[in-house]
Amino acid sequence: MKILVCISRTPDTTAKISFIEQNTKFNPEGVQWIINPYDEWYALVRAIELKEKDASTIIHLINIGTNENEAIIRKALALGGDEAIRVDSGIDDAYHISEQIANVAKDGYDMILTGKETIDHNGSAIGGMVAEMLDCNYISLATKLDIENGNAIVSREIEGGEERLSAPFPIVISCQKGMAEARIPNMRGIMAARTKPLKVLAASANETHTSINNFDLPPAKAGVKLIPADTPELLVKLLREEAKAI
Amino acid sequence: MSVLIITEQSDKKIKKQSLESISYGVAVSKLLNVDAIAIVLGPSDDVLSSLGEYGVKKVIHQQTIGSIFSDSRSASILLNSICDQEKAQMIIFSNSLFGKSVAPRLSVKLKAGLVTGAVKLPEISNGFSVRRSVFSGKAFADVKITTPTKIITLNANAFEINKTRGNAEVIESNIEITPSNITVIETKKNEGNISLADADKVISGGRGLKGPENWGMIEELAKLLGAATACSRPVADSNWRPHHEHVGQTGVAISPNLYIAVGISGAIQHLAGVNRSKTIVVINNDPEAPFFKAADYGIVGDAFQVMPKIIEAVKNLG
Numbered sequence A: 001m002k003i004l005v006c007i008s009r010t011p012d013t014t015a016k017i018s019f020i021e022q023n024t025k026f027n028p029e030g031v032q033w034i035i036n037p038y039d040e041w042y043a044l045v046r047a048i049e050l051k052e053k054d055a056s057t058i059i060h061l062i063n064i065g066t067n068e069n070e071a072i073i074r075k076a077l078a079l080g081g082d083e084a085i086r087v088d089s090g091i092d093d094a095y096h097i098s099e100q101i102a103n104v105a106k107d108g109y110d111m112i113l114t115g116k117e118t119i120d121h122n123g124s125a126i127g128g129m130v131a132e133m134l135d136c137n138y139i140s141l142a143t144k145l146d147i148e149n150g151n152a153i154v155s156r157e158i159e160g161g162e163e164r165l166s167a168p169f170p171i172v173i174s175c176q177k178g179m180a181e182a183r184i185p186n187m188r189g190i191m192a193a194r195t196k197p198l199k200v201l202a203a204s205a206n207e208t209h210t211s212i213n214n215f216d217l218p219p220a221k222a223g224v225k226l227i228p229a230d231t232p233e234l235l236v237k238l239l240r241e242e243a244k245a246i
Numbered sequence B: 001m002s003v004l005i006i007t008e009q010s011d012k013k014i015k016k017q018s019l020e021s022i023s024y025g026v027a028v029s030k031l032l033n034v035d036a037i038a039i040v041l042g043p044s045d046d047v048l049s050s051l052g053e054y055g056v057k058k059v060i061h062q063q064t065i066g067s068i069f070s071d072s073r074s075a076s077i078l079l080n081s082i083c084d085q086e087k088a089q090m091i092i093f094s095n096s097l098f099g100k101s102v103a104p105r106l107s108v109k110l111k112a113g114l115v116t117g118a119v120k121l122p123e124i125s126n127g128f129s130v131r132r133s134v135f136s137g138k139a140f141a142d143v144k145i146t147t148p149t150k151i152i153t154l155n156a157n158a159f160e161i162n163k164t165r166g167n168a169e170v171i172e173s174n175i176e177i178t179p180s181n182i183t184v185i186e187t188k189k190n191e192g193n194i195s196l197a198d199a200d201k202v203i204s205g206g207r208g209l210k211g212p213e214n215w216g217m218i219e220e221l222a223k224l225l226g227a228a229t230a231c232s233r234p235v236a237d238s239n240w241r242p243h244h245e246h247v248g249q250t251g252v253a254i255s256p257n258l259y260i261a262v263g264i265s266g267a268i269q270h271l272a273g274v275n276r277s278k279t280i281v282v283i284n285n286d287p288e289a290p291f292f293k294a295a296d297y298g299i300v301g302d303a304f305q306v307m308p309k310i311i312e313a314v315k316n317l318g
Ligand SMILES: Cc1cc2nc3c(=O)[nH]c(=O)nc-3n(C[C@H](O)[C@H](O)[C@H](O)COP(=O)(O)OP(=O)(O)OC[C@H]3O[C@@H](n4cnc5c(N)ncnc54)[C@H](O)[C@@H]3O)c2cc1C
Pocket: A013, A037, B205, B206, B207, B208, B209, B231, B232, B233, B234, B235, B246, B247, B248, B249, B250, B251, B262, B263, B264, B265, B266, B267, B268, B269, B270, B273, B283, B284, B285, B286, B289, B301, B302, B303, B304
């Protein structure tokens, strides 16, 4: 079993979001960068668990980005994974990123795992695009993943419930909560990661379909209207008459 | 040329979120000066010609759908055929589980630029750009689509349903479904209540409620208001509530009309999943709880005293 785990770099979940250059760029000042939580906690850790069950499993990590991303790639290697590939590109477009991943993935991977979404883009797009480029199955928003009799057994969220599916390889799966428990890298992992291969490839195409014009912050809330604790019925009245919410 | 709107049903009835998508698609079609066509997938109990009331001229109804809701591959092949037939220049999905799994595939097939999670009508005065929600609801981005064919998935509760009068022509489509090699082993329904993703109102509880035995008041209020129930992450992690109720950065992201948070502190990771709600109500006994900064209405008080009175007042609304 050969697994390719797609990892991306995002600002820390508590980072203050602001923009520079006439609101055309994210302001990286003082921001701590992390592995996108869905990629780390669910996709990568589940791949590592599968390797722990079957030592013949090979895990490669892939990231599309500039050399600024190498710190998080090393951190991912410290958690687990045999080697990493970075496709050198600063282009921020889902089609472009997917094309780079598909290009690497077509070389004999059984499973390509992504996160449910990046917490900065919230695109939820890369997994489906990669699957289409590889003309293979895509199971989105998976909460469980096992391998049985040469098939992927996947549970996924559906409207108001859950379904369990069986699908052949190769397959692309986007992972979310339920897959695995978060881990922290140990000292041995961190040491090992220093010498694990991190291959850098040049981008193979530069077709893009979208670009970001500018960012904007939501208007500040008007401020909370406080209702005295001894008259909660006033809240109900306001929700009906003022907010028209009930 | 046309704008196609891919609708979804629940219990054989067009979903509210799809009516929002239709209204949005019709508004886009007016901007582009082309017709809007709604696609209905699978058996339906609705009178489909009445979708004309939302402004579509034509409804294409594909009755036979195989397992397209479990298999994004056969779904995208089907939709690709319909797009070709109708010379679609613009395709609108809801940013739902189905939209998330199929829109990216279709976008590769059609070489159509994709914007997911749109919150506003496109701007077409200077190129074509769409506003979408980014940074987990903490910001917006205006994204330019540079391809001739375009796909947008619309966030829930981001666009108002617009109903007037009209009648649509209904065309039965009978495209053969590509066989799937995905097998459905089992389907499980979450217990009874309303699904979070679709909910118009959500009542949510946090660690301030002390234990699972105290969720009766959350459930009662939810039932009275026709709301879904939700919780903070530690509540799901301690198994006080089922995992699918966990909202936030790492749980479900929701954007209901009304979100009532009881005994939740309002950590930034919690807010990231709920800050797109239209009206936010916070009930917390600590006046310094960060959630109050993100709230529209607040009560500083003990949930165990306040909630029964709210329930009483809702019962008296009539
Ligand atoms: C990477 C990362 C991702 C995370 N993702 C999520 C996520 O998706 N969703 C999420 O929710 N959290 C998430 N968290 C956790 C988050 O940081 C908070 O720890 C969590 O939201 C706190 O839950 P809480 O508000 O229920 O509990 P607490 O923070 O313990 O708050 C309980 C609140 O209840 C109030 N209270 C106590 N008693 C009463 C009473 N009798 N009446 C009224 N109020 C009372 C208290 O004043 C307090 O404000 C994440 C954390 C990390 C690091």
